[in-house]
Amino acid sequence: MWLDAGPLDSIPRRGARVLRTTQADIALFRTADDAVYALLDRCPHRGGPLSQGLVHGRCVTCPLHDWVIDLATGEASEPDEGETATFEVRVHAGRVLVRAIDAAAFDGRGR
Amino acid sequence: MRPRRARRRLVLVGNGMAGVRAIEELLELAPNLYDITVYGAEPHGNYNRILLSPVLAREKTFDDIMLNRAEWYAERGITLRAGAEVVCIDRAGRRVSTADGSGAPYDRLLLATGSTPILLPIPGSELDGVVTYRDIRDVERMAAAAAPGRRAVVIGGGLLGLEAAHGLQKRGMDVTVVHLCETLMERQLDAPAGDLLRRSLEERGLNFRMAARAAAILPGPGSRAGRVAAVRLEGGEELAADLVVMAVGIRPNVALARACGLPCDRGVLVDDTMQTFDPAIYAVGECVQHRGACYGLVAPLFEQAKVVANHLAELGIARYSGSAVSTKLKVTGVDVFSAGDFIADADSEELTFRDAGRGVYKKLVVKDDRIRGAVLYGDTVDGAWYFKLMRDATPIADFRENLLFGQAHVGDSGTAGADAVTSLPDSAEICGCNGVCKGEIVRAITAKKLFTLDEVRKHTKASSSCGSCTGLVEQLLANTLGGDYSVPPAKKPMCACTVHTHEEVRQAITEYGLKTISAVMRFLEWKMPDGCHKCRPALNFYLLCAWPGEYEDDRHSRLINERAHANIQRDGTYSVVPRIWGGVTSPHELRAIADIAEKYRVPTVKVTGGQRLDLLGVRKEDLPKIWRDLNAAGFVSGHAYGKALRTVKTCVGKEWCRFGTQDSTALGIRLERAAWGSWHPHKVKLAVSGCPRNCAEATIKDFGVVCVESGYELHVGGNGGMKVRATDFLCKVETEEQVLEHCGAFLQLYREEGRYLERTAAWIERVGLSHVKQRVVDDAASRSALHGRFLEAQRHAQVDPWAERASGKDVNEFVPLEPARAAEPA
Numbered sequence: 020m021w022l023d024a025g026p027l028d029s030i031p032r033r034g035a036r037v038l039r040t041t042q043a044d045i046a047l048f049r050t051a052d053d054a055v056y057a058l059l060d061r062c063p064h065r066g067g068p069l070s071q072g073l074v075h076g077r078c079v080t081c082p083l084h085d086w087v088i089d090l091a092t093g094e095a096s097e098p099d100e101g102e103t104a105t106f107e108v109r110v111h112a113g114r115v116l117v118r119a120i121d122a123a124a125f126d127g128r129g130r
Numbered sequence: 131m132r133p134r135r136a137r138r139r140l141v142l143v144g145n146g147m148a149g150v151r152a153i154e155e156l157l158e159l160a161p162n163l164y165d166i167t168v169y170g171a172e173p174h175g176n177y178n179r180i181l182l183s184p185v186l187a188r189e190k191t192f193d194d195i196m197l198n199r200a201e202w203y204a205e206r207g208i209t210l211r212a213g214a215e216v217v218c219i220d221r222a223g224r225r226v227s228t229a230d231g232s233g234a235p236y237d238r239l240l241l242a243t244g245s246t247p248i249l250l251p252i253p254g255s256e257l258d259g260v261v262t263y264r265d266i267r268d269v270e271r272m273a274a275a276a277a278p279g280r281r282a283v284v285i286g287g288g289l290l291g292l293e294a295a296h297g298l299q300k301r302g303m304d305v306t307v308v309h310l311c312e313t314l315m316e317r318q319l320d321a322p323a324g325d326l327l328r329r330s331l332e333e334r335g336l337n338f339r340m341a342a343r344a345a346a347i348l349p350g351p352g353s354r355a356g357r358v359a360a361v362r363l364e365g366g367e368e369l370a371a372d373l374v375v376m377a378v379g380i381r382p383n384v385a386l387a388r389a390c391g392l393p394c395d396r397g398v399l400v401d402d403t404m405q406t407f408d409p410a411i412y413a414v415g416e417c418v419q420h421r422g423a424c425y426g427l428v429a430p431l432f433e434q435a436k437v438v439a440n441h442l443a444e445l446g447i448a449r450y451s452g453s454a455v456s457t458k459l460k461v462t463g464v465d466v467f468s469a470g471d472f473i474a475d476a477d478s479e480e481l482t483f484r485d486a487g488r489g490v491y492k493k494l495v496v497k498d499d500r501i502r503g504a505v506l507y508g509d510t511v512d513g514a515w516y517f518k519l520m521r522d523a524t525p526i527a528d529f530r531e532n533l534l535f536g537q538a539h540v541g542d543s544g545t546a547g548a549d550a551v552t553s554l555p556d557s558a559e560i561c562g563c564n565g566v567c568k569g570e571i572v573r574a575i576t577a578k579k580l581f582t583l584d585e586v587r588k589h590t591k592a593s594s595s596c597g598s599c600t601g602l603v604e605q606l607l608a609n610t611l612g613g614d615y616s617v618p619p620a621k622k623p624m625c626a627c628t629v630h631t632h633e634e635v636r637q638a639i640t641e642y643g644l645k646t647i648s649a650v651m652r653f654l655e656w657k658m659p660d661g662c663h664k665c666r667p668a669l670n671f672y673l674l675c676a677w678p679g680e681y682e683d684d685r686h687s688r689l690i691n692e693r694a695h696a697n698i699q700r701d702g703t704y705s706v707v708p709r710i711w712g713g714v715t716s717p718h719e720l721r722a723i724a725d726i727a728e729k730y731r732v733p734t735v736k737v738t739g740g741q742r743l744d745l746l747g748v749r750k751e752d753l754p755k756i757w758r759d760l761n762a763a764g765f766v767s768g769h770a771y772g773k774a775l776r777t778v779k780t781c782v783g784k785e786w787c788r789f790g791t792q793d794s795t796a797l798g799i800r801l802e803r804a805a806w807g808s809w810h811p812h813k814v815k816l817a818v819s820g821c822p823r824n825c826a827e828a829t830i831k832d833f834g835v836v837c838v839e840s841g842y843e844l845h846v847g848g849n850g851g852m853k854v855r856a857t858d859f860l861c862k863v864e865t866e867e868q869v870l871e872h873c874g875a876f877l878q879l880y881r882e883e884g885r886y887l888e889r890t891a892a893w894i895e896r897v898g899l900s901h902v903k904q905r906v907v908d909d910a911a912s913r914s915a916l917h918g919r920f921l922e923a924q925r926h927a928q929v930d931p932w933a934e935r936a937s938g939k940d941v942n943e944f945v946p947l948e949p950a951r952a953a954e955p956a
Contacts, residue, residue: 023952029942033660033686037946047947051660068702071690071750073663080663082690082698084564087663098589111955119949 024115030055035070035079040119045106046070047115048079048090056090057108057117063088063101137165140442141226141236143216143386145170147179148415148431149242150198155439157206159657163443166208167234169226172265173213175199178579179265180428180611183460186269186297190576197579209234219390221408238442241387241398241406241413245380245426250285254347259358260374263294275373278302283361283371285344287314289459291377295336296461298373306337306369308344308361310378318457318468322484323491323507327459327466330489334463339363347374382417382424397424402449404438412438420452427455428611432581440629445655448629456517458510458608467513470503470520471495478502483534492534499525511551512536514605525898528858551605560606561592561599571603575610583607584626625664627657632668632885639676647673647684663689668886671773674809675881678923685940691771694943695931696753704753705746707770708760709806712780712799713741722763730756739850740777740815742768754944757932766930769806773887775814775877778802779827783820783837792837794820797866801835804870805877807928808920811884811893814877815849829857832880832890833873838862842869846876846902847894855891858899861907875906875916878923882916 022040030036030049037060038045044060046069054077060070067083078087078096087096093105107118140156142149145168153166170176176198184190203210214228219239227233247262249255261271272294276282280303284295287309295305307314313324314331328338343364350359360368382397393399393407397419404412404420414434416426425431430453440448456469474480478497483490490508494501494516501520506513515537519526526533551560556569574580574590586603587593593603623629630638635654644650647669651661661669666687673681685693696704708723723743727735733747748756757767769776778801781787783794798818805816817828818835827850828834834845834857841864845857860876863869879902884893894902905912935944 021952021954022949024947024949029947031686031942034942036942038949039946040949044946065700066702068698071694071698071702073666073689074686075662075666076658076660078662083700085663098591109955114952116952116955117949 020119021109021116022119024117026113027053027055027110027115030115033074035072035074037068037070038117042119044068044070045117045119046079047108047117048074050074050077050090054090055108055110055115057106058088058090058093059104059106061103062086063095063103064099069103138163138237139235140164140166140238140240141234142166142168142240142242143219143226144242144244144415144417145172145176145210145212146242146244146415147176147197147428148244148435149240150176151432152240152242152414152435152438152442153208155436156442159439159443159445164238166206167211167236168203168208169211169214169216169228171213171215172267174266175202175210175212177266180460182263182266182269183293183297185266186272186294187300187462188297189462192266192269194576216386219386219411221390221411224410237410239411240438240442241411241417242415243383243386243417245416246383247376248379248381250344250376250378252344252346254349254358255376257347257349257358257374258356259372260347260376263290263375263377264380272298272373272375273301276301276303279304280372281370282306282373282375283308283344283369284375284377285361286375286377286379287311287338287340288317288377288379289315289457291375292331293460294375294377295331298375299334299336303373304337306339306371308339308342308363308369310341310343312341314338314340315459315466315468318472318505319466319507320472320493320505323466323468323493323505326489326491326507327464330464331461339367339369342367347371380416380426382419384417387413387417395419402437402451403441403446404434404450405441412441414438420450423452425453425455427457428581429453430455436629447655454517454521456504456513458513465506465508465510467506467510468504469513469517470501472503472505481530481534494533496526496530499527501526509536514601514608522896524896525900528899551602551609560602561590564591566590566592568606571606572610575607580607581611624668625662627661627665628654630654632672635669636672636676639672645673645677645681647687661687667692667773671809671811671886675923679926685943692773693940694750694753695757695767695771695935696748697771699746701747702750703747704750705744705770706748706753706756706760707738707742707744707768708765709768709802710742710765711802712778712795714780714795714799719763719765722760722765726756726759726763729759738770738777740770741779742770742777744770751944751946754936754941758936761930761933761936766806767932773810773812775802775805775808775810775816777815778805779815779817779831781818781820781825783818787820789823790820790837791839792820792842794818794826794835794837797835797837797842797869798826800866800870801873804874804924807930808877808881808924809927810877810881811886812889814880814890816873830854831857833876835869835873840864842866844869844872847890847899849889849891851889851891858894860899860903871913871917872906874920875913876902878916878920879905881920881923 024038033051035046035048046058046060048056060068062081064086067081071082072079077090080087086099093103095101109116178195178197181195216226217229218227225235247264261268282298282303282305284291284307287307295307299305313321314328344361345364346362348360349355350357358374360370362368384394387398388394398413400413400418400420406413415431437448437450459466474495478495481494483492493505495503500523504516554568558568560568571590571592578589580586593600624632670684670687690698696706732745736744738744778798780795780798784790814832816833817826817831819826819828820837828836829845830848830850836843843862844860846860848857849855
């Protein structure tokens with residue numbers, strides 16, 4: 020199922036917005052060069068809201084303890100280990116579309 | 131990425147620490163620029179030569195000290211010719227060749243041929259059983275000859291000789307050291323320290339012949355005719371020996387460079403870009419001579435490697451300007467440290483401390499109010515600190531009387547880091563932010579072959595958050611790598627995104643009129659186009675400080691607390707602190723806060739350490755609403771979330787207190803009204819106490835006022851941080867107006883000079899109290915100019931961020947997106 024999160028401009032460059040779904044909060048990021056990524060809004064470390072982090076390059080730094088998460092893969096960068104769930108995302112006709120999946124699917128991967 | 135054919139060819143001659151480090155740095159900067167070929171005379175990958183002594187002493191194995199194995203070269207597409215010695219460089223044809231006639235063409239050549247051990251030209255030096263001490267083969271030969279009860283003679287009582295002697299003794303040998311001078315390690319130690327060292331080594335069972343010269347090495351009789359049997363000293367004494375180690379020094383290996391016509395003196399001559407006379411040929415490491423100096427320690431070699439990599443990567447901006455070096459002896463249980471010019475001349479003074487009973491000796495050589503050299507014996511915990519003061523040329527007048535007693539006795543901000551890390555157990559937590567303990571860091575340094583602070587940060591996370599443990603981590607690096615490791619160069623880049631220091635960046639911003647973050651990054655050739663979470667907030671502040679009223683704040687370069695104007699808490703909710711001027715409130719205000727707290731179901735209301743009220747547990751979406759209500763009740767933001775002026779703590783002063791001398795409450799309110807809204811390198815707290823009883827604790831604040839009958843005592847640079855630092859006394863003034871002017875000038879000086887995330891305490895320890903006094907107290911024109919710039923900045927800064935957001939600014943920061951179902955994308 021694809022969700023329409025609104026126009027691309029609703030997400031600031033080098034910033035993020037939270038997409039509230041019934042299953043979980045999804046963090047939508049927009050990089051300086053307008054690439055859009057969607058991650059479960061939970062840092063694999065202690066569940067920090069990644070959407071509140073600082074976006075740089077293709078990474079976001081978690082606001083709680085500075086873990087650096089790769090937006091494309093959801094993986095923490097060295098020396099930290101762990102990954103957060105990613106969601107498929109497209110920009111189609113100027114709108115940001117996110118593919119939502121079952122709640123069960125991101126329970127395990129979000130740790 | 132360049133197509134493979136267009137790649138240039140880089141040949142490295144010398145597979146040692148300096149050359150390979152240069153390649154590593156180059157691959158970081160420009161991974162695809164060159165096809166790289168490495169020639170190494172030794173038949174293996176690259177190993178950590180500094181740690182040969184621990185291998186000899188059986189504290190480590192050869193495997194432990196490998197830095198890069200053959201696979202490392204293969205994975206990076208580097209051709210490794212291990213065991214192939216380059217014998218000729220054809221500079222006209224740009225080609226190197228080896229003894230067997232093979233070779234490789236180059237566009238750029240990097241020489242890192244290291245040095246060769248000096249072999250004394252005395253009879254018998256060719257005998258079997260005579261070894262030098264330079265590479266792993268020497269260690270293997272020594273290890274093979276060593277057996278309990280056998281005798282070794284080490285010629286040379288310098289650093290290497292003593293390490294060899296120690297290693298052989300640990301392998302059970304009976305060792306005698308023959309040294310030409312009266313003093314051991316005379317290039318690093320003065321006579322008293324050298325004597326203490328010799329006595330301590332004698333107590334451990336080593337034998338010494340001081341001021342003695344080896345005249346000949348004698349072979350054994352009969353079947354042992356080709357083998358060493360004894361060393362004859364001048365004067366006739368013979369020392370029986372099954373093994374002789376010559377450790378009398380090293381000499382830059384310039385044979386290859388000289389043979390192809392490159393100008394050489396003691397070493398290959400290079401300029402500040404590490405270029406030789408031939409522009410296609412660079413040289414680094416022990417083989418080079420730069421501004422008259424040759425280096426044999428790892429830290430300067432790594433600095434050189436960084437510079438040469440920068441030029442090979444065609445960036446062309448790095449310069450090498452020489453290094454200050456320090457030395458430690460890698461003999462377990464013997465603490466010796468030395469740095470700089472440790473023998474005083476006519477213009478310098480010596481400060482010494484001697485405690486024969488404890489076996490402690492310290493000497494500092496001081497000239498023009500700066501440390502020029504240091505020798506420490508027995509107690510070396512402050513070595514890194516003295517070295518830092520020396521490298522940074524820090525004026526010492528402010529703490530000279532306590533200097534010899536060490537850093538612990540001169541006050542410490544807690545951000546500079548203490549040096550007493552040696553005595554901590556492995557379980558001691560070094561980095562409180564990331565929960566990294568000492569053992570973890572030490573293990574990572576040895577197991578993962580880490581040399582620099584950045585590498586430790588990357589691999590362990592220690593020192594990578596607030597940075598207050600940086601000093602401790604540097605000390606651990608120095609202690610763990612031991613020996614000739616010295617702390618990284620004084621020039622520390624802001625972060626991994628750039629080669630420039632905070633000061634260089636700020637200077638470029640003002641000098642070249644750079645007015646946006648992207649302009650700074652472009653102009654200074656940032657490595658990461660977008661920066662990182664460390665440099666972006668710093669740049670944002672530097673621009674804001676440099677161009678008040680002109681620079682437009684970049685909210686995406688602020689960390690969440692400042693972006694959301696509230697403190698993020700562990701569960702993702704926020705806390706809100708309204709400003710309560712000087713800590714004085716009223717029933718009306720308290721009622722308003724209580725009503726608002728109930729309306730938004732605030733779970734906790736807490737009085738903060740700064741006499742304000744903290745509303746904890748607010749949902750982010752509710753922030754603009756709660757701010758609007760607080761604004762309506764007359765409150766503005768307390769900036770409790772910011773690298774900014776936070777609170778001005780006060781006592782009740784003479785209005786109520788029977789001891790109060792001045793109206794401290796009113797003065798606190800005046801100060802807060804003047805300074806609120808100002809952004810700083812770190813958080814800033816003020817306090818005003820009405821009498822010397824100091825109930826407002828003004829002497830642990832960034833700027834504290836203690837009222838007395840005759841006026842106001844001003845104190846600066848205190849904090850209650852990780853390590854409490856009491857303030858330094860700045861001056862005494864007579865009127866409230868003077869307090870305000872001094873406060874503004876002091877804060878502006880800190881804003882202009884403090885490095886981002888450096889609190890006033892650490893800043894003052896870095897620049898010296900004298901400097902601050904000079905600019906803020908002694909020089910009235912300077913004070914007035916600083917205060918003027920502060921007032922000008924405040925004209926633009928005193929805008930309540932809550933009111934702005936409550937009226938709709940940055941609305942997309944606070945409102946989540948509500949999804950709608952969408953059709954399948956095409």
